[in-house]
Amino acid sequence: MELPYVVVIILFCLGIYTIIMNKNLIKIVVGVNIVESSLILLLILISFKLGGTAPILDRKYELVVDPIPQALALTAIVIGGSFIAVMLALVIKIYKRYGTLNVDEIRKLRG
Numbered sequence: 001m002e003l004p005y006v007v008v009i010i011l012f013c014l015g016i017y018t019i020i021m022n023k024n025l026i027k028i029v030v031g032v033n034i035v036e037s038s039l040i041l042l043l044i045l046i047s048f049k050l051g052g053t054a055p056i057l058d059r060k061y062e063l064v065v066d067p068i069p070q071a072l073a074l075t076a077i078v079i080g081g082s083f084i085a086v087m088l089a090l091v092i093k094i095y096k097r098y099g100t101l102n103v104d105e106i107r108k109l110r111g
Helices: 003-021 025-047 067-098 103-110
Strands: none
Touching: 003 025, 025 067, 067 103
């Protein structure tokens, strides 16, 4: 059961590394998306129970899965998709204005 958590940690670290080390805005957006995906995966892993069932009234179950983290994961997917769309729209505007996606070159052009 520990392997999925290791995958989440690796994805999170890979996303942070991508955000910090890249100068291209598209690659930074991809890094943010990787971090977001790893956190959604963590929410799903938190609520997972092997052999668990949905908590439905009028039935008796021994092992019940908590639906709150799953609902939070769905909410995070919707918000994350909107956030990435806004980030990409800003990247397009920046490219149209400065003609480059390199962060260092944009800073030089602004200053």
